[in-house]
Amino acid sequence: MISRLKTMFVNIWDSLLNGNSSFRLGIYGAPNSGKTTLANRMCKDITSNEESSDSDDSGSKKLFSDISNVAHETRKVSVKEKLLINRNGKKMIFDLVDTPGIATRIDYEVFVKAGLTQKEAKQRAREATKGVIESIKWLENVDIVIIMIDATKSPYNQVNLTIVGNLEARKIPFMIVANKTDLKSSKIEKIQAAFPKYKVVGISAKFSQNMDKLYDELLVLKRKVKR
């Protein structure tokens, strides 16, 4: 009850001070780039920083969907509302939108190879196609975007470039996050070379490395949100 009142008070106070303080943050990227891992990490970080009305009995923030090595684990857009981050006295209130990975091909046989039955694989493929469509539609509903790129893979993937192009065209502020920097095969300099116009933040969402930098960058982007 107290935490709810506190969140409500902060919301009102912040919106009085800055009309644009609350925003909707979308996490976009190709499948298996670590979008849901980041969303879950942010939820955990927020719990450790602030009390929140969306916590479960143990006090932990409720998390997004499960993660796995099989592509298209997240097949629906999910939103956590009114998250609150406090960075050195500067508060950010936002809705966090975790989106299914955007792909140009979906082959149920890949899921069969990963151990699913034919029926399960076909169902997963159907859901995955709907997820991609939903992700693209949601581009109209976000104020800031984090583009997740797997730093162990080539960044010259048309999905990444299409997302960047669409955000530029819609004038939506975004940052490029190179994930999985804990892995030896990660090459953040390659991601930076592919997107020379933009600052690339390297993180490991799994091991919570360099998350402070990501939150600082988010504060910078927040100022660019147009309402």
Added chain:
Amino acid sequence: MLNIHYLSYGDLSSLDSNGRVSKILPLLRNGNVVIIDHVLHSKDEALLIRETMNSIDEDFNGMEIGVLRDNVGRNLLSKLRHRLAKYLVGDRTGITLIGPAKIISELRQHPENIELHFNREYLKKHSAAKK
């Protein structure tokens, strides 16, 4: 047999986004690799991905797409030429390669080239069927 279909700027420029996607998608579904002599607008690309997802079924499992942008040289003449092209057709100088995922097993994009890896089994099967 492998069919390659060429679409020029003139073929697509008079159409709206839906028209452009409606022209490209049936070609992919029919097993053509499509070469477009310019870069599609990113909104067209997003629409193409969306409509590709809408049409996935047992026979069509999507596409591979890659874009090679015109590399702007450092010298003045090259920059002027690029600016002129940009003024005339928008920032569209480059080429777009799109292929059905059943035929293109992988498309690797690099800053200065694109590698197309064909699905040998598919091509073998279809060339055998033609014989």
